[in-house]
Amino acid sequence: MIVRSQGFYPEFERKAGRKRTTHYCAGCGHGIIQKLIAEAMADLGIQDDTVFVSPVGCAAFCYYYLDCGNVAGPHGRAAAVASGLVRVIPDKIVVAYQGDGDLGAIGFNNAFQAANRGDGFAHFFVNNALYGMTGGQMAPTTLAGQKTTTSPYGRDVVSTGEPLKVCEVFDQLERPVYIERVSVADSKRIMKARKAIRKALEIQKEGKGYAFVEILSPCPTNMKADAMGAAAFVSEEMERAFPLRLFRDRSGEEPPRPIEVEARSIDDIVSADYEGDAIDDLPDVRERRYKFSGFGGQGILSLGLVIADAASEMGRHVSWFPSYGPEQRGGSASCSVVVSGREIGSPAIDHPDVLVAMNQPSLERFLPTVPPGGVAIYEESVPLEATAPEGVTVHPFPASRIAAENGAPKAANTALLGCLVELGLLDMPGEELRRALVRSFAAKPKLVEGNLAVFEAARGHARRELL
Numbered sequence: 001m002i003v004r005s006q007g008f009y010p011e012f013e014r015k016a017g018r019k020r021t022t023h024y025c026a027g028c029g030h031g032i033i034q035k036l037i038a039e040a041m042a043d044l045g046i047q048d049d050t051v052f053v054s055p056v057g058c059a060a061f062c063y064y065y066l067d068c069g070n071v072a073g074p075h076g077r078a079a080a081v082a083s084g085l086v087r088v089i090p091d092k093i094v095v096a097y098q099g100d101g102d103l104g105a106i107g108f109n110n111a112f113q114a115a116n117r118g119d120g121f122a123h124f125f126v127n128n129a130l131y132g133m134t135g136g137q138m139a140p141t142t143l144a145g146q147k148t149t150t151s152p153y154g155r156d157v158v159s160t161g162e163p164l165k166v167c168e169v170f171d172q173l174e175r176p177v178y179i180e181r182v183s184v185a186d187s188k189r190i191m192k193a194r195k196a197i198r199k200a201l202e203i204q205k206e207g208k209g210y211a212f213v214e215i216l217s218p219c220p221t222n223m224k225a226d227a228m229g230a231a232a233f234v235s236e237e238m239e240r241a242f243p244l245r246l247f248r249d250r251s252g253e254e255p256p257r258p259i260e261v262e263a264r265s266i267d268d269i270v271s272a273d274y275e276g277d278a279i280d281d282l283p284d285v286r287e288r289r290y291k292f293s294g295f296g297g298q299g300i301l302s303l304g305l306v307i308a309d310a311a312s313e314m315g316r317h318v319s320w321f322p323s324y325g326p327e328q329r330g331g332s333a334s335c336s337v338v339v340s341g342r343e344i345g346s347p348a349i350d351h352p353d354v355l356v357a358m359n360q361p362s363l364e365r366f367l368p369t370v371p372p373g374g375v376a377i378y379e380e381s382v383p384l385e386a387t388a389p390e391g392v393t394v395h396p397f398p399a400s401r402i403a404a405e406n407g408a409p410k411a412a413n414t415a416l417l418g419c420l421v422e423l424g425l426l427d428m429p430g431e432e433l434r435r436a437l438v439r440s441f442a443a444k445p446k447l448v449e450g451n452l453a454v455f456e457a458a459r460g461h462a463r464r465e466l467l
Protein backbone atom coordinates (compact mmCIF):
# COMPACT_ATOMS: atom_id res chain seq x y z
CA MET A 1 0.00 0.00 0.00
CA ILE A 2 1.27 3.47 -0.82
CA VAL A 3 1.00 5.81 2.14
CA ARG A 4 1.99 9.38 2.65
CA SER A 5 5.20 9.78 4.62
CA GLN A 6 4.87 11.39 8.03
CA GLY A 7 7.56 13.78 6.87
CA PHE A 8 5.00 15.43 4.58
CA TYR A 9 2.17 17.70 5.62
CA PRO A 10 -1.21 15.94 5.49
CA GLU A 11 -2.35 18.49 2.90
CA PHE A 12 -0.37 20.74 0.61
CA GLU A 13 -1.86 24.21 1.04
CA ARG A 14 -0.27 25.58 -2.14
CA LYS A 15 -3.44 25.87 -4.17
CA ALA A 16 -7.02 25.76 -3.00
CA GLY A 17 -8.78 22.66 -4.29
CA ARG A 18 -5.57 20.80 -5.15
CA LYS A 19 -4.31 19.89 -1.75
CA ARG A 20 -2.99 16.42 -2.52
CA THR A 21 -0.92 17.13 -5.57
CA THR A 22 2.47 18.73 -5.97
CA HIS A 23 3.38 21.11 -8.77
CA TYR A 24 5.85 18.73 -10.41
CA CYS A 25 5.45 17.48 -13.98
CA ALA A 26 4.79 13.74 -14.46
CA GLY A 27 8.06 11.80 -14.35
CA CYS A 28 10.04 14.55 -12.58
CA GLY A 29 12.65 13.30 -10.07
CA HIS A 30 12.08 16.06 -7.51
CA GLY A 31 8.94 14.46 -6.06
CA ILE A 32 10.69 11.11 -5.59
CA ILE A 33 13.70 12.71 -3.93
CA GLN A 34 11.55 14.75 -1.58
CA LYS A 35 9.62 11.64 -0.66
CA LEU A 36 12.88 9.88 0.22
CA ILE A 37 13.94 12.84 2.36
CA ALA A 38 10.54 13.04 4.08
CA GLU A 39 10.58 9.33 4.87
CA ALA A 40 14.13 9.37 6.18
CA MET A 41 13.45 12.41 8.34
CA ALA A 42 10.39 10.79 9.88
CA ASP A 43 12.06 7.38 10.34
CA LEU A 44 15.12 8.90 12.01
CA GLY A 45 12.84 10.91 14.33
CA ILE A 46 14.54 14.18 13.41
CA GLN A 47 11.61 15.94 11.75
CA ASP A 48 10.98 18.38 14.60
CA ASP A 49 14.65 19.28 14.77
CA THR A 50 15.22 19.73 11.05
CA VAL A 51 15.42 23.00 9.14
CA PHE A 52 15.15 22.50 5.39
CA VAL A 53 16.50 25.15 3.04
CA SER A 54 14.66 25.17 -0.30
CA PRO A 55 16.26 26.55 -3.43
CA VAL A 56 15.05 28.71 -6.27
CA GLY A 57 14.20 26.40 -9.17
CA CYS A 58 11.56 23.74 -9.67
CA ALA A 59 11.93 22.68 -6.03
CA ALA A 60 11.12 26.16 -4.74
CA PHE A 61 7.85 24.95 -3.20
CA CYS A 62 9.39 22.31 -0.89
CA TYR A 63 8.13 24.24 2.10
CA TYR A 64 4.55 23.43 1.13
CA TYR A 65 5.32 19.73 1.35
CA LEU A 66 7.94 18.96 4.00
CA ASP A 67 6.63 19.08 7.53
CA CYS A 68 9.71 20.48 9.28
CA GLY A 69 11.30 23.90 9.76
CA ASN A 70 11.59 25.58 6.37
CA VAL A 71 13.59 28.47 5.01
CA ALA A 72 13.51 29.58 1.36
CA GLY A 73 16.91 30.67 0.10
CA PRO A 74 17.46 33.09 -2.80
CA HIS A 75 18.73 31.65 -6.09
CA GLY A 76 22.03 29.83 -5.55
CA ARG A 77 22.18 30.65 -1.86
CA ALA A 78 20.73 27.58 -0.16
CA ALA A 79 24.21 26.44 0.90
CA ALA A 80 25.04 29.92 2.21
CA VAL A 81 21.79 29.99 4.19
CA ALA A 82 22.58 26.52 5.55
CA SER A 83 26.09 27.70 6.52
CA GLY A 84 24.47 30.54 8.47
CA LEU A 85 21.95 28.25 10.12
CA VAL A 86 24.53 25.75 11.38
CA ARG A 87 26.24 28.63 13.11
CA VAL A 88 23.19 30.04 14.85
CA ILE A 89 21.30 26.83 15.60
CA PRO A 90 24.13 24.31 16.02
CA ASP A 91 21.90 21.86 17.86
CA LYS A 92 19.46 21.53 14.92
CA ILE A 93 19.69 19.46 11.76
CA VAL A 94 20.12 21.54 8.64
CA VAL A 95 19.39 20.32 5.11
CA ALA A 96 20.07 22.26 1.89
CA TYR A 97 18.51 21.20 -1.40
CA GLN A 98 19.59 22.66 -4.76
CA GLY A 99 19.27 22.12 -8.49
CA ASP A 100 22.26 22.05 -10.81
CA GLY A 101 21.70 25.54 -12.20
CA ASP A 102 21.28 26.81 -8.66
CA LEU A 103 24.27 25.02 -7.14
CA GLY A 104 26.53 24.51 -10.16
CA ALA A 105 26.33 28.05 -11.57
CA ILE A 106 25.25 31.07 -9.51
CA GLY A 107 25.70 29.28 -6.19
CA PHE A 108 28.81 27.25 -6.85
CA ASN A 109 31.17 29.25 -4.68
CA ASN A 110 28.80 29.18 -1.69
CA ALA A 111 28.44 25.42 -2.00
CA PHE A 112 32.14 24.85 -2.59
CA GLN A 113 33.19 26.98 0.40
CA ALA A 114 30.64 25.26 2.65
CA ALA A 115 32.07 21.90 1.59
CA ASN A 116 35.61 23.18 2.06
CA ARG A 117 34.80 24.30 5.60
CA GLY A 118 32.92 21.08 6.20
CA ASP A 119 29.88 22.94 7.53
CA GLY A 120 27.64 20.43 9.28
CA PHE A 121 24.63 20.04 7.03
CA ALA A 122 23.19 17.52 4.58
CA HIS A 123 23.49 18.88 1.07
CA PHE A 124 21.26 17.37 -1.65
CA PHE A 125 22.18 18.30 -5.20
CA VAL A 126 19.58 17.47 -7.85
CA ASN A 127 21.29 17.22 -11.21
CA ASN A 128 18.95 17.11 -14.23
CA ALA A 129 21.59 18.51 -16.61
CA LEU A 130 19.65 21.73 -17.30
CA TYR A 131 17.77 24.68 -15.81
CA GLY A 132 14.32 23.17 -15.35
CA MET A 133 12.10 25.90 -14.00
CA THR A 134 13.13 28.59 -16.41
CA GLY A 135 12.53 26.53 -19.54
CA GLY A 136 15.40 24.10 -20.12
CA GLN A 137 18.48 26.27 -20.64
CA MET A 138 22.04 24.94 -20.61
CA ALA A 139 23.43 24.44 -17.10
CA PRO A 140 27.04 23.82 -16.03
CA THR A 141 26.13 20.11 -15.91
CA THR A 142 24.64 19.92 -19.43
CA LEU A 143 26.30 17.08 -21.33
CA ALA A 144 28.65 17.61 -24.26
CA GLY A 145 26.48 17.81 -27.38
CA GLN A 146 23.23 17.99 -25.38
CA LYS A 147 20.58 20.20 -26.95
CA THR A 148 18.91 22.73 -24.68
CA THR A 149 17.07 25.95 -25.40
CA THR A 150 20.36 27.89 -25.15
CA SER A 151 22.48 25.24 -26.88
CA PRO A 152 20.11 24.38 -29.75
CA TYR A 153 22.90 22.75 -31.78
CA GLY A 154 24.23 20.83 -28.79
CA ARG A 155 26.60 21.99 -26.03
CA ASP A 156 29.95 22.96 -27.48
CA VAL A 157 32.44 22.20 -24.71
CA VAL A 158 35.19 24.28 -26.29
CA SER A 159 33.26 27.50 -25.92
CA THR A 160 31.19 26.62 -22.84
CA GLY A 161 33.32 24.19 -20.81
CA GLU A 162 32.94 20.56 -19.86
CA PRO A 163 29.98 19.29 -17.79
CA LEU A 164 30.79 20.24 -14.20
CA LYS A 165 31.39 17.16 -12.04
CA VAL A 166 30.58 18.51 -8.64
CA CYS A 167 31.22 15.30 -6.65
CA GLU A 168 34.64 14.93 -8.25
CA VAL A 169 35.48 18.56 -7.43
CA PHE A 170 34.27 18.30 -3.84
CA ASP A 171 36.17 15.05 -3.44
CA GLN A 172 39.39 17.08 -3.61
CA LEU A 173 38.50 18.83 -0.35
CA GLU A 174 39.61 17.71 3.10
CA ARG A 175 36.56 18.27 5.23
CA PRO A 176 33.48 16.68 3.65
CA VAL A 177 32.56 13.55 5.58
CA TYR A 178 30.42 11.86 2.97
CA ILE A 179 30.10 12.26 -0.81
CA GLU A 180 28.00 10.01 -3.02
CA ARG A 181 26.37 10.23 -6.45
CA VAL A 182 23.10 8.34 -6.96
CA SER A 183 20.16 8.43 -9.36
CA VAL A 184 16.37 8.15 -9.23
CA ALA A 185 15.94 6.92 -12.80
CA ASP A 186 14.51 3.51 -11.86
CA SER A 187 13.48 1.57 -8.80
CA LYS A 188 16.81 -0.19 -8.30
CA ARG A 189 18.61 3.13 -8.36
CA ILE A 190 15.97 4.73 -6.15
CA MET A 191 16.73 2.15 -3.45
CA LYS A 192 20.39 3.20 -3.52
CA ALA A 193 19.42 6.87 -3.48
CA ARG A 194 17.22 6.14 -0.46
CA LYS A 195 20.22 4.72 1.42
CA ALA A 196 22.47 7.64 0.53
CA ILE A 197 19.87 10.20 1.60
CA ARG A 198 19.39 8.37 4.90
CA LYS A 199 23.12 8.20 5.43
CA ALA A 200 23.52 11.95 4.91
CA LEU A 201 20.77 12.62 7.46
CA GLU A 202 22.18 10.10 9.94
CA ILE A 203 25.50 11.92 9.73
CA GLN A 204 23.65 15.08 10.75
CA LYS A 205 21.85 13.36 13.58
CA GLU A 206 25.23 12.25 14.91
CA GLY A 207 26.77 15.72 14.38
CA LYS A 208 29.51 14.37 12.17
CA GLY A 209 29.80 17.13 9.55
CA TYR A 210 29.20 17.89 5.91
CA ALA A 211 27.47 15.26 3.74
CA PHE A 212 26.91 15.75 0.01
CA VAL A 213 24.62 13.62 -2.15
CA GLU A 214 24.29 14.31 -5.87
CA ILE A 215 21.14 12.80 -7.34
CA LEU A 216 20.75 12.39 -11.10
CA SER A 217 17.16 13.16 -11.90
CA PRO A 218 14.88 13.11 -14.96
CA CYS A 219 13.13 16.24 -16.27
CA PRO A 220 10.75 14.94 -18.98
CA THR A 221 9.39 18.41 -19.83
CA ASN A 222 12.76 19.88 -20.73
CA MET A 223 14.42 16.67 -21.88
CA LYS A 224 11.55 16.63 -24.37
CA ALA A 225 10.72 13.01 -23.62
CA ASP A 226 8.05 11.02 -21.81
CA ALA A 227 8.77 9.76 -18.30
CA MET A 228 10.45 6.56 -19.51
CA GLY A 229 12.47 8.38 -22.16
CA ALA A 230 13.74 10.94 -19.68
CA ALA A 231 14.68 8.19 -17.21
CA ALA A 232 16.55 6.38 -20.00
CA PHE A 233 18.43 9.59 -20.83
CA VAL A 234 19.53 9.83 -17.20
CA SER A 235 20.69 6.20 -17.01
CA GLU A 236 22.24 5.96 -20.44
CA GLU A 237 23.60 9.42 -21.21
CA MET A 238 24.03 11.22 -17.91
CA GLU A 239 25.60 8.31 -16.07
CA ARG A 240 28.37 8.17 -18.64
CA ALA A 241 29.44 11.70 -17.69
CA PHE A 242 28.44 11.37 -14.04
CA PRO A 243 29.19 7.81 -12.91
CA LEU A 244 27.25 6.66 -9.87
CA ARG A 245 29.51 5.89 -6.95
CA LEU A 246 30.41 6.43 -3.36
CA PHE A 247 33.28 8.91 -3.34
CA ARG A 248 33.92 8.82 0.38
CA ASP A 249 32.44 7.83 3.70
CA ARG A 250 34.44 9.07 6.68
CA SER A 251 31.53 8.90 9.08
CA GLY A 252 33.38 6.30 11.16
CA GLU A 253 36.12 8.81 11.98
CA GLU A 254 36.29 11.26 14.86
CA PRO A 255 33.61 14.02 14.45
CA PRO A 256 34.92 17.51 13.66
CA ARG A 257 35.22 20.22 16.30
CA PRO A 258 31.94 22.19 16.44
CA ILE A 259 32.02 25.77 15.11
CA GLU A 260 32.14 28.46 17.78
CA VAL A 261 30.17 31.58 16.92
CA GLU A 262 30.15 34.90 18.70
CA ALA A 263 26.49 35.63 19.41
CA ARG A 264 25.43 39.09 18.16
CA SER A 265 21.94 40.44 18.14
CA ILE A 266 20.26 41.18 14.85
CA ASP A 267 19.88 44.82 16.02
CA ASP A 268 23.65 45.12 16.28
CA ILE A 269 24.07 43.80 12.80
CA VAL A 270 21.49 45.96 11.03
CA SER A 271 22.04 49.20 12.91
CA ALA A 272 25.10 50.11 10.84
CA ASP A 273 25.11 53.80 9.86
CA TYR A 274 23.83 54.46 6.38
CA GLU A 275 26.20 56.43 4.20
CA GLY A 276 24.81 57.88 1.03
CA ASP A 277 23.06 60.90 -0.37
CA ALA A 278 20.08 61.62 1.82
CA ILE A 279 16.88 62.46 -0.07
CA ASP A 280 15.01 65.44 1.32
CA ASP A 281 11.53 64.75 2.59
CA LEU A 282 8.68 66.30 0.57
CA PRO A 283 5.90 66.87 3.11
CA ASP A 284 3.33 67.73 0.40
CA VAL A 285 3.69 64.41 -1.40
CA ARG A 286 1.29 61.83 -0.10
CA GLU A 287 2.36 58.21 0.04
CA ARG A 288 0.76 55.90 -2.51
CA ARG A 289 1.18 52.17 -2.65
CA TYR A 290 0.70 50.44 -6.00
CA LYS A 291 0.43 46.80 -6.96
CA PHE A 292 0.90 45.88 -10.63
CA SER A 293 0.05 42.31 -11.54
CA GLY A 294 -0.47 39.97 -14.48
CA PHE A 295 1.22 37.16 -16.38
CA GLY A 296 5.00 37.17 -16.82
CA GLY A 297 5.69 38.79 -20.21
CA GLN A 298 2.87 41.37 -20.03
CA GLY A 299 5.26 44.12 -19.00
CA ILE A 300 4.06 44.35 -15.43
CA LEU A 301 7.50 44.83 -13.94
CA SER A 302 8.38 47.49 -16.54
CA LEU A 303 5.16 49.37 -15.86
CA GLY A 304 6.15 49.64 -12.20
CA LEU A 305 9.68 50.62 -13.13
CA VAL A 306 8.61 53.49 -15.39
CA ILE A 307 6.52 54.96 -12.58
CA ALA A 308 9.31 54.41 -10.04
CA ASP A 309 11.80 56.04 -12.38
CA ALA A 310 9.59 59.09 -13.02
CA ALA A 311 8.93 59.54 -9.30
CA SER A 312 12.61 59.20 -8.51
CA GLU A 313 13.46 61.86 -11.12
CA MET A 314 11.06 64.14 -9.23
CA GLY A 315 13.08 63.61 -6.03
CA ARG A 316 10.50 61.42 -4.34
CA HIS A 317 11.23 58.42 -2.18
CA VAL A 318 10.58 55.28 -4.20
CA SER A 319 10.71 51.51 -3.81
CA TRP A 320 10.10 48.89 -6.52
CA PHE A 321 9.75 45.31 -5.40
CA PRO A 322 9.19 42.59 -8.02
CA SER A 323 7.79 39.16 -7.42
CA TYR A 324 7.42 36.33 -9.89
CA GLY A 325 6.19 32.84 -9.24
CA PRO A 326 8.37 29.78 -9.58
CA GLU A 327 6.11 27.77 -11.88
CA GLN A 328 7.54 27.22 -15.31
CA ARG A 329 4.27 27.70 -17.16
CA GLY A 330 1.50 30.24 -16.72
CA GLY A 331 3.23 31.99 -13.84
CA SER A 332 1.98 35.29 -12.52
CA ALA A 333 4.20 38.28 -11.92
CA SER A 334 3.63 41.32 -9.81
CA CYS A 335 5.49 44.29 -8.47
CA SER A 336 4.87 46.58 -5.58
CA VAL A 337 5.77 50.23 -5.96
CA VAL A 338 5.70 52.76 -3.15
CA VAL A 339 6.07 56.46 -3.90
CA SER A 340 6.30 58.73 -0.91
CA GLY A 341 7.36 62.13 0.34
CA ARG A 342 9.01 60.45 3.32
CA GLU A 343 11.43 57.61 3.80
CA ILE A 344 9.70 54.32 2.98
CA GLY A 345 9.31 51.81 5.80
CA SER A 346 8.70 48.66 3.80
CA PRO A 347 8.62 47.96 0.06
CA ALA A 348 6.16 45.09 0.60
CA ILE A 349 2.48 45.89 0.10
CA ASP A 350 -0.40 43.95 1.60
CA HIS A 351 -3.09 46.54 0.88
CA PRO A 352 -2.43 48.60 -2.25
CA ASP A 353 -4.08 52.00 -2.67
CA VAL A 354 -4.01 51.36 -6.40
CA LEU A 355 -4.23 47.93 -8.01
CA VAL A 356 -3.58 47.26 -11.68
CA ALA A 357 -4.45 43.70 -12.75
CA MET A 358 -3.83 42.37 -16.23
CA ASN A 359 -5.02 38.80 -15.75
CA GLN A 360 -7.73 36.96 -13.91
CA PRO A 361 -5.62 35.17 -11.25
CA SER A 362 -4.14 38.46 -10.08
CA LEU A 363 -7.46 40.26 -10.16
CA GLU A 364 -8.97 37.51 -8.01
CA ARG A 365 -6.01 37.46 -5.69
CA PHE A 366 -5.41 41.15 -5.14
CA LEU A 367 -8.84 42.82 -5.50
CA PRO A 368 -9.96 41.69 -2.02
CA THR A 369 -6.80 43.29 -0.58
CA VAL A 370 -7.61 46.84 -1.78
CA PRO A 371 -8.78 48.96 1.19
CA PRO A 372 -11.80 51.31 1.12
CA GLY A 373 -10.95 54.44 -0.84
CA GLY A 374 -8.64 52.44 -3.10
CA VAL A 375 -8.85 52.07 -6.87
CA ALA A 376 -8.57 48.94 -8.99
CA ILE A 377 -8.01 49.06 -12.74
CA TYR A 378 -8.09 45.88 -14.74
CA GLU A 379 -7.76 44.79 -18.34
CA GLU A 380 -11.29 44.93 -19.74
CA SER A 381 -11.14 41.52 -21.45
CA VAL A 382 -10.60 39.79 -18.09
CA PRO A 383 -13.91 38.63 -16.65
CA LEU A 384 -14.55 40.19 -13.26
CA GLU A 385 -15.77 37.33 -11.10
CA ALA A 386 -14.67 38.63 -7.71
CA THR A 387 -16.70 41.27 -5.90
CA ALA A 388 -14.87 44.43 -5.10
CA PRO A 389 -14.68 45.32 -1.40
CA GLU A 390 -16.96 48.11 -0.25
CA GLY A 391 -15.62 51.58 -0.99
CA VAL A 392 -13.26 50.47 -3.75
CA THR A 393 -13.60 52.08 -7.18
CA VAL A 394 -13.19 49.59 -10.00
CA HIS A 395 -12.46 50.51 -13.61
CA PRO A 396 -12.27 48.01 -16.45
CA PHE A 397 -9.96 49.48 -19.08
CA PRO A 398 -9.52 48.33 -22.71
CA ALA A 399 -5.72 48.38 -22.51
CA SER A 400 -5.11 45.53 -24.97
CA ARG A 401 -7.56 46.95 -27.50
CA ILE A 402 -6.05 50.45 -27.35
CA ALA A 403 -2.56 48.96 -27.71
CA ALA A 404 -3.60 46.88 -30.73
CA GLU A 405 -5.48 49.77 -32.39
CA ASN A 406 -2.41 51.94 -32.11
CA GLY A 407 -0.08 49.45 -33.72
CA ALA A 408 1.72 48.22 -30.58
CA PRO A 409 -0.23 45.15 -29.42
CA LYS A 410 2.33 44.34 -26.73
CA ALA A 411 2.01 47.78 -25.14
CA ALA A 412 -1.11 47.17 -23.03
CA ASN A 413 1.03 48.02 -20.01
CA THR A 414 1.72 51.45 -21.51
CA ALA A 415 -2.02 51.95 -22.08
CA LEU A 416 -2.55 51.35 -18.36
CA LEU A 417 0.11 53.92 -17.60
CA GLY A 418 -1.89 56.47 -19.63
CA CYS A 419 -5.03 55.55 -17.71
CA LEU A 420 -3.32 55.92 -14.33
CA VAL A 421 -1.88 59.35 -15.07
CA GLU A 422 -5.15 60.66 -16.45
CA LEU A 423 -7.06 59.51 -13.37
CA GLY A 424 -4.60 61.50 -11.26
CA LEU A 425 -3.39 58.38 -9.51
CA LEU A 426 0.29 59.06 -10.15
CA ASP A 427 0.34 62.61 -8.75
CA MET A 428 2.57 63.80 -11.55
CA PRO A 429 2.18 65.41 -14.96
CA GLY A 430 1.96 63.26 -18.09
CA GLU A 431 5.16 64.91 -19.41
CA GLU A 432 7.19 63.36 -16.59
CA LEU A 433 5.90 59.92 -17.57
CA ARG A 434 6.50 60.45 -21.27
CA ARG A 435 10.14 61.15 -20.45
CA ALA A 436 10.39 58.05 -18.22
CA LEU A 437 8.76 55.98 -20.94
CA VAL A 438 11.30 57.16 -23.49
CA ARG A 439 14.16 56.41 -21.04
CA SER A 440 12.79 52.90 -20.51
CA PHE A 441 13.17 52.16 -24.23
CA ALA A 442 16.74 53.50 -24.45
CA ALA A 443 17.93 50.09 -25.64
CA LYS A 444 15.00 49.63 -28.07
CA PRO A 445 14.39 53.08 -29.63
CA LYS A 446 12.20 51.58 -32.35
CA LEU A 447 9.51 50.94 -29.75
CA VAL A 448 9.32 54.51 -28.48
CA GLU A 449 6.95 55.92 -31.10
CA GLY A 450 4.38 53.13 -30.83
CA ASN A 451 4.39 53.27 -27.04
CA LEU A 452 3.94 57.03 -26.97
CA ALA A 453 1.00 56.69 -29.36
CA VAL A 454 -0.59 54.08 -27.09
CA PHE A 455 0.09 56.23 -24.03
CA GLU A 456 -1.66 59.28 -25.52
CA ALA A 457 -4.57 57.26 -26.93
CA ALA A 458 -5.12 55.67 -23.51
CA ARG A 459 -5.06 59.08 -21.83
CA GLY A 460 -7.69 60.31 -24.29
CA HIS A 461 -9.86 57.28 -23.68
CA ALA A 462 -9.58 57.62 -19.89
CA ARG A 463 -10.45 61.33 -20.09
CA ARG A 464 -13.53 60.67 -22.20
CA GLU A 465 -14.82 57.54 -20.53
CA LEU A 466 -13.66 57.55 -16.93
CA LEU A 467 -13.56 61.14 -15.73
Ligand SMILES: Cc1ncc(C[n+]2csc(CCOP(=O)(O)OP(=O)(O)O)c2C)c(N)n1
Nearest residue numbers: 056057058075099100101102130131132133
Ligand atom coordinates in the same frame (compact mmCIF):
# COMPACT_ATOMS: atom_id res chain seq x y z
C1 LIG B 1 19.10 35.98 -9.04
C2 LIG B 1 18.23 35.17 -9.95
N1 LIG B 1 18.64 34.89 -11.20
C3 LIG B 1 17.90 34.13 -12.02
C4 LIG B 1 16.71 33.61 -11.58
C5 LIG B 1 15.87 32.77 -12.52
N2 LIG B 1 15.92 31.36 -12.14
C6 LIG B 1 14.93 30.81 -11.46
S1 LIG B 1 15.19 29.19 -11.17
C7 LIG B 1 16.60 29.18 -12.04
C8 LIG B 1 17.42 27.94 -12.20
C9 LIG B 1 16.69 26.67 -12.07
O1 LIG B 1 17.48 25.61 -12.47
P1 LIG B 1 18.04 24.48 -11.52
O2 LIG B 1 18.78 25.06 -10.35
O3 LIG B 1 18.82 23.54 -12.37
O4 LIG B 1 16.77 23.78 -10.90
P2 LIG B 1 15.58 22.97 -11.59
O5 LIG B 1 14.53 24.02 -11.88
O6 LIG B 1 16.10 22.31 -12.82
O7 LIG B 1 15.15 22.03 -10.54
C10 LIG B 1 16.87 30.46 -12.53
C11 LIG B 1 18.02 30.81 -13.37
C12 LIG B 1 16.30 33.91 -10.26
N3 LIG B 1 15.17 33.42 -9.75
N4 LIG B 1 17.08 34.68 -9.47
